[in-house]
Amino acid sequence: MSQQVVSSAASFPQRILAQGKYETLAMLKNGEQLLLNIAFPLFALVGLRYTGFLDSYAQQLGVTRLDIAVPGVLALCVISTALSGQGIATGFDRRYGVLRFLSTTPLGKTGLMMGKILAVLTVIVVQYLVVLLVAVLLGFRPHLIPILLSIPTLLCGAAAFTALGMLIAGTVRAEATLAIVNMAWAILAIGGGTLIPTHHFPGILGWIVNILPSGALGASLRGEYLHQEFLFLPHLIMLVWAILCGSFAAKFFKWSA
Amino acid sequence: MQNLNSSHPHFQLGNTSALAAVQIDSLVKEFKPTRDFAQKNPEKINERGTVSAIDGLSLTAHRGEVCVLLGANGAGKTTTLACAQGLQKPTSGTVQLLGENPWGASPELRARVGIMLQDGGLPQAMRPIPLLKHISSMYQNPLKVDEIAERLGIHSFNGTTIRRLSGGQKQRVALAAALMGRPEVLFLDEPSAGLDPQSRNVVFEIIREQKEKGVGIILTTHLLDDAQRLADDVYIVDAGTVVRHGSVQELLAGEDSNHKRLTFTLADKLNTQRLTDRLGSDVTLIHLSDHHYALEGQLSPGVIAQLGAELEQQNLMPVSLELSQRTLEDVFLEISGRDIQ
Structure with missing residues (x-):
């Protein structure tokens, strides 16, 4: 053999960081993704601040509209990024053979998935900062305890919705993924216990929404922001969703379309 | 094996x-x-x-x-x-x-x-x-x-x-x-x-x-x-x-290494019947298009001489005359019996 310079795989953390950075920038530079991840949640925040949708609930608790809106909008951010954002990106990457190609590099399938999770978490941090900043400008007063309590909640929510997004993106066509996650986003935002608390819903419907990952995420964040209380049951519900969807995704995910 | x-x-x-x-x-x-x-x-x-x-x-x-x-x-x-x-x-x-x-x-x-x-x-x-x-x-x-x-x-x-x-x-x-x-x-x-x-x-x-x-x-x-x-x-x-x-x-x-092809183009139309009569059954004359023809089969110096003689008799000067090797395309055709495209 000639004296060829050989190369080897970059270290595991290097590969994941590189992929995480790449996926994060891809999400933050894409116009549609920005609309979904940043603009729509901010519209919701401003909308709920200046309309009366949450008034009866706010009066009941003796809090401002923004106090109820902020945790709901944070929940919506998680759904935007983890379910819609990564779902759509992964669906189209799969269609164009990108997942297949990247899985043949030293990154591999595991590295690719971990890079995506890292990107979801990074974008959620960015969204959190932007939402808090705008909320403060609108008159919201943040407290440290709810913010600290919300960290494990956002992790559970991100896990559940990323797993659900991967399950959809890995099993149906890219266009169908786009349609499903966008529709799910709209339905869950309004009727999934995300922006509007579930005790507004009649009977059995409220109960169903409570066991949806969106309802659980919204309820947890409102518990933390409104009552400074960490609710175990909804966290458990989100983890069950994460494990169920994650195992189905691991079993049925197709790397090429 | x-x-x-x-x-x-x-x-x-x-x-x-x-x-x-x-x-x-x-x-x-x-x-x-x-x-x-x-x-x-x-x-x-x-x-x-x-x-x-x-x-x-x-x-x-x-x-x-x-x-x-x-x-x-x-x-x-x-x-x-x-x-x-x-x-x-x-x-x-x-x-x-x-x-x-x-x-x-x-x-x-x-x-x-x-x-x-x-x-x-x-x-x-x-x-x-x-x-x-x-x-x-x-x-x-x-x-x-x-x-x-x-x-x-x-x-x-x-x-x-x-x-x-x-x-x-x-x-x-x-x-x-x-x-x-x-x-x-x-x-x-x-x-x-x-x-x-x-x-x-x-x-x-x-x-x-x-x-x-x-x-x-x-x-x-x-x-x-x-x-x-x-x-x-x-x-x-x-x-x-x-x-x-x-x-x-x-x-x-391959197995039939003598299988070669001679393509030629003439300035005018060839009387194909007279050429095939002269060449016998070892080679096949193929009319490709207009004035393009090909000979395939057991090509030998004798076959080429006969072709030359016939062209002389018909007073036809070839515009081109080419002996070609088999190509992978021919091999592929022989094996699969169809075109690769």
């Missing part, structure tokens, strides 16, 4: 470069058909309810050589590569990539292998150079992005996203990506598809260079010219199995 083929890796300890780049033995890959496919092609479904894409295929690709899988679309070339690359799990048979099982390959093994997929597999929204930089971050000591980009003329279209590149431009980016980790084995699926003649020459030059460095190259093509220009070893694949294997020379020699 089977015993000779299954070289035992333990005999080659201490000299890992003697290990084959890729060794495939009796590979079978079956798929569950979609309902649509099953309705349209009921004859292709076997008793297990599956369809075989690869049916007992064996091949060895060596380091420092170009191994070409030649076959029509749907012959099973890409599926064979997918099994060798660890993208698909064989139904049965064994596949070794640099002596290891590619299914569930370690990052270290993947770092030694460069892959260019048929559809490129490149992220649509990225620009070429940032994409290559990203790929290079998966390796320690990768190629220099600017050098390989320069070589393949990628800088000239770096302002354009992958989505908007031409087929040939995408191919060049995909090749650069495959080379990024200085691979020991290089898989190229239809590398010349969509390339203009100039970039095709650059790509072929790079393939030859890699071969000289000792890289084992395994490429698929349905273009016979590619195989003739590059291959050390050709496997002709049809219906998921190897129907012929050998060097280009061996394949062209």
Whole structure:
């Protein structure tokens, strides 16, 4: 053999960081993704601040509209990024053979998935900062305890919705993924216990929404922001969703379309 | 045959470069058909309810050589590569990539292998150079992005996203990506598809260079010219199995090595009846078009002399007269009884 310079795989953390950075920038530079991840949640925040949708609930608790809106909008951010954002990106990457190609590099399938999770978490941090900043400008007063309590909640929510997004993106066509996650986003935002608390819903419907990952995420964040209380049951519900969807995704995910 | 083929890796300890780049033995890959496919092609479904894409295929690709899988679309070339690359799990048979099982390959093994997929597999929204930089971050000591980009003329279209590149431009980016980790084995699926003649020459030059460095190259093509220009070893694949294997020379020699062809063009119309009467049954006269003709069969100096004599009698001067060798195309036609396209 000639004296060829050989190369080897970059270290595991290097590969994941590189992929995480790449996926994060891809999400933050894409116009549609920005609309979904940043603009729509901010519209919701401003909308709920200046309309009366949450008034009866706010009066009941003796809090401002923004106090109820902020945790709901944070929940919506998680759904935007983890379910819609990564779902759509992964669906189209799969269609164009990108997942297949990247899985043949030293990154591999595991590295690719971990890079995506890292990107979801990074974008959620960015969204959190932007939402808090705008909320403060609108008159919201943040407290440290709810913010600290919300960290494990956002992790559970991100896990559940990323797993659900991967399950959809890995099993149906890219266009169908786009349609499903966008529709799910709209339905869950309004009727999934995300922006509007579930005790507004009649009977059995409220109960169903409570066991949806969106309802659980919204309820947890409102518990933390409104009552400074960490609710175990909804966290458990989100983890069950994460494990169920994650195992189905691991079993049925197709790397090429 | 089977015993000779299954070289035992333990005999080659201490000299890992003697290990084959890729060794495939009796590979079978079956798929569950979609309902649509099953309705349209009921004859292709076997008793297990599956369809075989690869049916007992064996091949060895060596380091420092170009191994070409030649076959029509749907012959099973890409599926064979997918099994060798660890993208698909064989139904049965064994596949070794640099002596290891590619299914569930370690990052270290993947770092030694460069892959260019048929559809490129490149992220649509990225620009070429940032994409290559990203790929290079998966390796320690990768190629220099600017050098390989320069070589393949990628800088000239770096302002354009992958989505908007031409087929040939995408191919060049995909090749650069495959080379990024200085691979020991290089898989190229239809590398010349969509390339203009100039970039095709650059790509072929790079393939030859890699071969000289000792890289084992395994490429698929349905273009016979590619195989003739590059291959050390050709496997002709049809219906998921190897129907012929050998060097280009061996394949062209074939069993009936006298089977040659003489094509000629005349200035005017030939009286074909008189020529065939004179030549007898050893050769066949084919009227190709207008004033183009071909003689095929047991061509000998005598046949050429008879042709000359007949043309003299009919007072016809040939515009061109060419004796041609068999091409891989002829070999392919003889084997499969149909055209490769």
